[in-house]
Amino acid sequence: MRPADKSAVRHLDLFAGMSEEAFEALFETAYLQRFPQGVQLIGEGDPADFLHVVLDGQVELFATWNGRDTAITVLRPVSTFILAAVLRDAVYLMSARTLEASRILMIPAEKIRSVMLEDAALAQAMIRELATCYRQTVMNLKNQKLRTSTERLANYLLRLHQQQQQESVTLPFDKRTLASLLGMTPENLSRAFGTLKPYGVEVNGRDIHLTRLDELEGFAKADPLIDVPTN
Amino acid sequence: MRPADKSAVRHLDLFAGMSEEAFEALFETAYLQRFPQGVQLIGEGDPADFLHVVLDGQVELFATWNGRDTAITVLRPVSTFILAAVLRDAVYLMSARTLEASRILMIPAEKIRSVMLEDAALAQAMIRELATCYRQTVMNLKNQKLRTSTERLANYLLRLHQQQQQESVTLPFDKRTLASLLGMTPENLSRAFGTLKPYGVEVNGRDIHLTRLDELEGFAKADPLIDVPTN
């Protein structure tokens, strides 16, 4: 690992509070690796050998059952993934693949668990991270159970708009992935965009113009207890 | 709090490893309270003032949006609820109500946060608890996104059977609540039971006979990465 990378990692929320010794112990066995687009990093059911941290790029977490699959979330820098499996020394509940070329930091699971017992600051950071992931998943579940697919799309677009702070928002990945994330088929996503046209949603490939924001907001009924602030 | 109760609480996974002083500090301000059936304990959006622990009875966590509501999970003794909100000093994402008369232990959130900083064993127990809740919610989400309602019902019945270890299983709450938990309407639940009749599911009020277990299993396609072991 290059010094610049190491310094960046050192200042991540998750590791910033650690003692120097604990940090060194954790990182003498860590890998920093580049992956091209479309690589599967981990698979559902595999034992959790490494804690992964996305430093650059985009990673999709997805799950499979009976031939179907669905995206659970998409991670952007800087986020860890599947901390819970690492901490519980269990198997992964989700698979991960890169959506674009990415740099991933990999820390041996065993090392995480042992250092966490020694370093209280790391333990506290883990608690914060876990609690955040947990809450986001609850919001995700509420989104799925309480809203129709078109309502989910409308709220997704509004969140995107809030982050990007422009009149024209750009989808961060292809519509296929977006459909899966929102829990619908690509065909249905197309039609949902059509349904939102009267609310000022104009689609141009990945660029979406939101004229008439207020009307869209009226339709979407955004709720801070469902719509995740991050991502 | 009576001595017997205090001893029971002392031996919960969450508190068993704590030092005597830390435990005392935590409990000098805790309440143990009885609630009748049908009482709303906390509401979505309220600030998290107390960590709640179900010692007896049954508590439903549910969420609301735009006039609709849905059950997220049902807690049985002994479980905490909404630890994440307490730890993050945030608002609750879910509401809670008793499904039957219940005894609930309430610990001031501020106390939890401060003691957790001092007592490493408590911090570690929190990490385990949070990781478990997080993983259960991910499974819940996969269940919703990857399965039809009838598939969810079939798998639910098989899990009940596994826990109760009898030919005839008993639903732990009314069908209305079950329908909400499984993400469907009561009417639809009725029909789903009908659909499962050819697979040996015979309904008699809350008692369900599962003749032809193998056929039901063939339909359900249970998966340890979706079907939560507990509850």
Added chain:
DNA sequence: CGGTCATTTGACGAGCATCAACCCCTGTGG
């Protein structure tokens, strides 16, 4: 016996998936 409530049943329509065809853009190879 009458009332209330949970559950069931039927009829209907909305939401959504599936399959197939088509469009458009891009990259490839003759």
Added chain:
DNA sequence: CCACAGGGGTTGATGCTCGTCAAATGACCG
């Protein structure tokens, strides 16, 4: 330079899944 193949996206036709509304049934309780 053009023909062609491939992939992402859209559109249309069709039917299953599921929610909604209304009414009936049945069980329990006062």
